[in-house]
Amino acid sequence: MQSELTLKGECARKAARQLAILDTRTKNRALKSIALGLLRNGDQILEANKKDIDAGRAAGLSDALLDRLLLTRERMEAIARDIDSVIALPDPVGQRFDSRILENGLQISKCRIPIGVIGVIYEARPNVTIDVSTLCLKSGNAVILRGGKEARESNQALTRVLRESLEGTGVPAGAVQIIESTDRSLVGEMLKAHQYIDMIIPRGGAALHQFARDNATIPVITGGIGICHTYIDKTANLKKATEIVFNAKVQRPTVCNALDTLLVHRDVAVDFLPTIHERLKGAGVEFRCDSRALSILGRDPSVRPAGEKDFDTEFLALILAVKIVDGIDEALSHIQQHGTQHSDAIVTEDYTNSMRFVQEVDSATVYVNASTRFTDGGQFGLGAEVAVSTQRLHARGPMGLQELTTYKWIILGAGQVRE
Amino acid sequence: MQSELTLKGECARKAARQLAILDTRTKNRALKSIALGLLRNGDQILEANKKDIDAGRAAGLSDALLDRLLLTRERMEAIARDIDSVIALPDPVGQRFDSRILENGLQISKCRIPIGVIGVIYEARPNVTIDVSTLCLKSGNAVILRGGKEARESNQALTRVLRESLEGTGVPAGAVQIIESTDRSLVGEMLKAHQYIDMIIPRGGAALHQFARDNATIPVITGGIGICHTYIDKTANLKKATEIVFNAKVQRPTVCNALDTLLVHRDVAVDFLPTIHERLKGAGVEFRCDSRALSILGRDPSVRPAGEKDFDTEFLALILAVKIVDGIDEALSHIQQHGTQHSDAIVTEDYTNSMRFVQEVDSATVYVNASTRFTDGGQFGLGAEVAVSTQRLHARGPMGLQELTTYKWIILGAGQVRE
Numbered sequence: 001m002q003s004e005l006t007l008k009g010e011c012a013r014k015a016a017r018q019l020a021i022l023d024t025r026t027k028n029r030a031l032k033s034i035a036l037g038l039l040r041n042g043d044q045i046l047e048a049n050k051k052d053i054d055a056g057r058a059a060g061l062s063d064a065l066l067d068r069l070l071l072t073r074e075r076m077e078a079i080a081r082d083i084d085s086v087i088a089l090p091d092p093v094g095q096r097f098d099s100r101i102l103e104n105g106l107q108i109s110k111c112r113i114p115i116g117v118i119g120v121i122y123e124a125r126p127n128v129t130i131d132v133s134t135l136c137l138k139s140g141n142a143v144i145l146r147g148g149k150e151a152r153e154s155n156q157a158l159t160r161v162l163r164e165s166l167e168g169t170g171v172p173a174g175a176v177q178i179i180e181s182t183d184r185s186l187v188g189e190m191l192k193a194h195q196y197i198d199m200i201i202p203r204g205g206a207a208l209h210q211f212a213r214d215n216a217t218i219p220v221i222t223g224g225i226g227i228c229h230t231y232i233d234k235t236a237n238l239k240k241a242t243e244i245v246f247n248a249k250v251q252r253p254t255v256c257n258a259l260d261t262l263l264v265h266r267d268v269a270v271d272f273l274p275t276i277h278e279r280l281k282g283a284g285v286e287f288r289c290d291s292r293a294l295s296i297l298g299r300d301p302s303v304r305p306a307g308e309k310d311f312d313t314e315f316l317a318l319i320l321a322v323k324i325v326d327g328i329d330e331a332l333s334h335i336q337q338h339g340t341q342h343s344d345a346i347v348t349e350d351y352t353n354s355m356r357f358v359q360e361v362d363s364a365t366v367y368v369n370a371s372t373r374f375t376d377g378g379q380f381g382l383g384a385e386v387a388v389s390t391q392r393l394h395a396r397g398p399m400g401l402q403e404l405t406t407y408k409w410i411i412l413g414a415g416q417v418r419e
Numbered sequence: 420m421q422s423e424l425t426l427k428g429e430c431a432r433k434a435a436r437q438l439a440i441l442d443t444r445t446k447n448r449a450l451k452s453i454a455l456g457l458l459r460n461g462d463q464i465l466e467a468n469k470k471d472i473d474a475g476r477a478a479g480l481s482d483a484l485l486d487r488l489l490l491t492r493e494r495m496e497a498i499a500r501d502i503d504s505v506i507a508l509p510d511p512v513g514q515r516f517d518s519r520i521l522e523n524g525l526q527i528s529k530c531r532i533p534i535g536v537i538g539v540i541y542e543a544r545p546n547v548t549i550d551v552s553t554l555c556l557k558s559g560n561a562v563i564l565r566g567g568k569e570a571r572e573s574n575q576a577l578t579r580v581l582r583e584s585l586e587g588t589g590v591p592a593g594a595v596q597i598i599e600s601t602d603r604s605l606v607g608e609m610l611k612a613h614q615y616i617d618m619i620i621p622r623g624g625a626a627l628h629q630f631a632r633d634n635a636t637i638p639v640i641t642g643g644i645g646i647c648h649t650y651i652d653k654t655a656n657l658k659k660a661t662e663i664v665f666n667a668k669v670q671r672p673t674v675c676n677a678l679d680t681l682l683v684h685r686d687v688a689v690d691f692l693p694t695i696h697e698r699l700k701g702a703g704v705e706f707r708c709d710s711r712a713l714s715i716l717g718r719d720p721s722v723r724p725a726g727e728k729d730f731d732t733e734f735l736a737l738i739l740a741v742k743i744v745d746g747i748d749e750a751l752s753h754i755q756q757h758g759t760q761h762s763d764a765i766v767t768e769d770y771t772n773s774m775r776f777v778q779e780v781d782s783a784t785v786y787v788n789a790s791t792r793f794t795d796g797g798q799f800g801l802g803a804e805v806a807v808s809t810q811r812l813h814a815r816g817p818m819g820l821q822e823l824t825t826y827k828w829i830i831l832g833a834g835q836v837r838e
Contacts, residue, residue: 017755021778100800106789108799113781115811194632198811213613213636219812240834247836336436358829359440362532370525370832379837380527380828381519392534392617393638394813397828409799409816410777413789415659417666418798 005189008144008177009196012117015174016142020114022170024091027138030169034134035083037165038158042076048157049126056150064254069124069150079130082384086134089383092402093140096410104416110407114140116198118404119190119218120386121146123204126154132201133162133176135386139404142175144197146190149182156180191216201387221399223364223389226256226342227314228372231263231331231357233348238272240369241347245276247371248345250283254316256388257343257375261311261321263331269296269324277303285318292324311338328353332360339363341390343372364390364397424608427563427596428615431536434593435561439533441589443510446557449588453553454502456584457577461495467576468545475569483673488543488569498549501803505553508802511821512559515829526831531824533559535617537805538609538637540565542623545573551620552581552595554805558823561594563616565609568601575599610635620806640818642783642808645675645761646733647791650682650750650776652767657691659788660766664695666790667764669702673735675807676762676794680730680740682750688715688743696722704737711743730757747772751779758782760809762791783809783816 019027038045049071056066092112099109118141122128129145136143147155155178163173179186191200191212200220202212209222230248232241248259264272273296277287281302288306289297297303310321311334325331328346335344345367346357354368365375375398377385382400389395395403438446457464468490475485511531518528537560541547548564555562566574574597582592598605610619610631619639621631628641649667651660667678683691692715696706700721707725708716716722729740730753744750747765754763764786765776773787784794794817796804801819808814814822 017781020781102798102800106793111777217632219638219810237834243834243836251837354831358530358831362436362439363827365828365830367830368832370830370835371837373837374525374830374835375828379521381521391638392825396825406811407815408782409784409794411784411786411789411793412773412777413787415656415662415788416793417662417790418670418792 003189004179004181005186005193005196008179009117009193011174012142012144012177013196015172016114016116018172019137019140019142019175020093022140024093026170027091027140028087030166030171031083031087031134031138033165033169034130034162035080037161038076038083038130039080041161042073045076045154045157045161046071046073048153051153052126052151061150065124065150069126069154071126071154075127079127082131083134086138086384089138089401091138092405097407105414106416107412109410111410112402112405112407115404115406117142117144117196119144119146119193119197119200121187121190121200121202121204121208121212123148124150126151126158128203129155129158129178130162131384132386133159135384135401136404137171137175139401141404142177144177144179144190146179146187152180152182187211188215191218191220194218203387219394220391221387221389221395222391223342223387224256225314225340225390226258226375226388227260227312227338227340228257228343228345229261229263229335229339230259230345230347230372231325231328231335232265232268232272233328233346233350233353234265234267235349235353236265236268236272236347237349238268238275241272242276242279244345244347244369244371246279246283248373249280249285249320250318251371251373253318256314257372258316259320259372260313260315261323261338263323263325263334264293266292266324266326269293273297273322280320283318285320288319288321290323293322296324314340328356332357335361335363342388343367343375345370345372364388422608423598423600424605424612424615427598428536428612430593431561431563431596432615434591435533435535437591438556438559438561438594439512441559443512445589446510446559447506449585449590450502450506450553450557452584452588453549453581454499456580457495457502457549458499460580461492464495464573464576464580465490465492467572470572471545471570480569484543484569488545488573490545490573494546498546501550502553505557505803508557508820510557511824516826523835524833525835528829529826530829531821531826534823534825536561536563536615537823538563538565538612538616538619540606540609540619540621540623540627540631542567543569545570545577547622548574548577548597549581550803551805552578554803554820555823556590556594558820560823561596563596563598563609565598565606571599571601606630607634610637610639613637622806638813639810640806640808640814641810642761642806643675644733644759644809645677645794645807646679646731646757646759647676647762647764648680648682648754648758649678649764649766649791650744650747650754651684651687651691652747652765652769652772653684653686654768654772655684655687655691655766656768657687657694660691661695661698663764663766663788663790665698665702667792668699668704668739669737670790670792672737675733676791677735678739678791679732679734680742680757682742682744682753683712685711685743685745688712692716692741699739702737704739707738707740709742712741715743733759747775751776754780754782761807762786762794764789764791783807
């Protein structure tokens with residue numbers, strides 16, 4: 001008997017071959033049909049979601065988790081609007097690049113093509129089901145989804161509507177497969193299903209990423225985990241620095257591009273630290289300080305000495321680790337040692353230091369005089385993102401439609417042979 | 420006690436950080452020093468190589484293998500010339516691309532950077548030691564080499580000269596590490612050393628590739644294995660077809676881009692098959708034919724019925740599998756089923772079929788009216804290649820300097836924060 005994964009893997013593989021050669025108009029029409037289908041079947045989806053919410057509440061899920069799980073009429077409308085944005089994005093498939101004509105007359109170019117079948121392993125948020133499916137579909141990829149068991153009813157309702165909406169559009173319904181089994185061993189099976197899946201995107205915590213990397217025989221895109229630094233250099237404009245740090249820490253503290261560690265040049269610490277502390281304290285931020293910062297900020301309920309792990313923690317909360325450094329060299333070596341290659345920033349008016357920071361910090365996104373909160377496919381003009389990669393191959397940083405493609409070389413000849 | 424890999428991994432990691440920020444002039448000067456060092460120390464290298472050859476002969480290595488192992492004065496000079504070619508190539512590191520200015524004034528761009536530390540696992544050919552090292556060095560990567568035990572003395576002599584040549588050039592000698600232990604378990608250890616190695620390139624047979632894919636926790640670039648097809652369409656110019664097939668099969672049959680399977684449209688088979696058979700037979704090619712081709716070519720010592728595995732074999736020899744197909748659909752589905760996504764060609768004068776072949780064949784390189792033998796970094800104008808990738812992520816087809824880089828996003832601001 002075939003396992004669920006084998007069965008759905010074969011369907012996805014078959015659909016991927018059909019999807020790869022569809023034109024943009026057909027794919028956009030299917031996306032529009034999904035957007036309309038979601039709105040038309042809102043009641044049915046919200047009903048399924050209510051079951052997940054009730055079960056989650058009974059199981060004692062935190063309020064934060066329940067909120068991530070929750071769908072509402074407004075959220076459904078936002079999801080449908082996001083699909084309209086994906087429709088508006090240019091289709092990367094078929095784009096030619098790096099074209100040249102060789103001396104022997106051969107015309108060679110690279111042509112963007114879909115990767116094939118994308119496997120996505122994610123947790124509670126049911127909107128990921130639609131976001132990922134529509135981005136994969138637009139870029140000509142089939143997708144195999146494995147959502148969290150907390151969102152089981154919601155995900156099934158969403159994919160049912162999604163597949164029904166594909167009927168008659170020319171896009172095969174097999175393009176979106178959802179794994180229904182909640183058996184944990186299935187994740188391990190997915191990671192080794194290289195005959196069916198070409199790329200795995202784990203969306204979850206560090207443990208999931210490490211499990212994926214250690215067990216997969218398929219390329220894994222790890223990411224979405226960021227211990228983000230901002231270094232306030234000696235010459236920083238402290239007014240800008242205050243706004244940048246406040247924004248990076250407070251605007252949305254629960255996400256991966258939020259600020260975790262503030263590094264401050266010793267020569268400006270006495271000026272800057274009390275100002276930023278005053279500002280952030282008002283927003284409820286707790287400071288975890290090294291000894292030098294502690295001696296400046298002194299006693300206050302919002303100021304605590306940093307513990308051993310505070311400079312190696314992604315807080316995802318209103319907590320800020322603070323360290324005073326002797327200069328850019330110490331800042332760079334701190335980031336190299338404690339960073340996660342996600343998003344790091346310098347605030348400076350010094351040209352040479354800005355250039356050094358940009359060159360020497362080895363992160364997916366490196367900022368001068370701006371908030372790390374910009375690390376996002378939408379903000380970068382990619383339209384949407386499927387993940388933020390912090391690994392080194394294929395793609396780094398926000399991954400949009402183009403990063404869901406690969407390429408082949410096309411060589412057009414007139415009978416050329418090699419000498 | 421630290422293992423050899425841990426020790427060398429740490430050195431490579433440290434060297435990679437220094438290499439990443441070297442300017443092109445310094446790297447080119449180091450490459451020139453290596454080229455001169457190899458010529459100056461030719462005797463010492465040839466002496467070491469003689470030990471490998473003697474040991475190989477005593478161990479009963481085949482003549483083909485001994486030839487791949489052999490270094491001569493002329494081959495050393497060719498290697499030195501190849502280094503000069505690498506010097507002449509543009510340095511990809513630091514190139515900016517996909518630049519744009521966002522509405523809020525943020526200047527964002529991608530900047531090419533080295534991948535970091537490349538691990539290469541290879542077999543008998545000692546020239547790979549120099550080819551790979553110089554390409555990695557030019558692209559700012561450190562490299563950890565694990566050569567075959569047959570080439571042990573040669574590889575040690577080559578890397579000794581290489582590292583001596585780096586002295587005083589500004590390039591750290593730690594940039595090139597060679598694993599001296601011939602313990603097989605070390606390959607497994609390398610595949611999991613993700614704290615030291617960012618990308619693994621296995622250069623060897625299918626078994627090595629599968630072992631790497633199944634055991635690595637590091638991204639693996641598989642490739643270099645090609646069951647290459649050429650399909651002769653109904654409208655093919657048969658004169659061109661003859662030259663293309665002859666070249667693809669005979670010009671260098673032992674390499675991965677050589678032709679393995681010839682597919683012929685039934686309507687031209689009676690004309691084409693006897694012609695190409697006559698031509699290839701003269702070059703010593705053996706035909707392995709399906710029943711229809713057999714009935715055309717009839718009895719001849721060079722014609723045999725195809726066995727069960729012949730359409731799934733990379734021959735690397737003067738053997739050609741031949742099949743008659745009813746048209747392009749059958750050709751496409753044969754390639755889909757039996758291909759290895761390396762190099763496949765159509766010979767046709769039909770516009771629609773040429774477009775279909777290019778779109779529907781999912782190989783790293785797809786040809787119209789040209790020999791598959793062109794799949795090569797040098798031929799494609801990349802200057803040199805470190806491998807031919809047949810996997811889908813990061814790079815497909817010939818991998819040159821650019822494919823040894825990744826990128827980071829650089830965002831230059833003036834105090835921007837996210838709304």
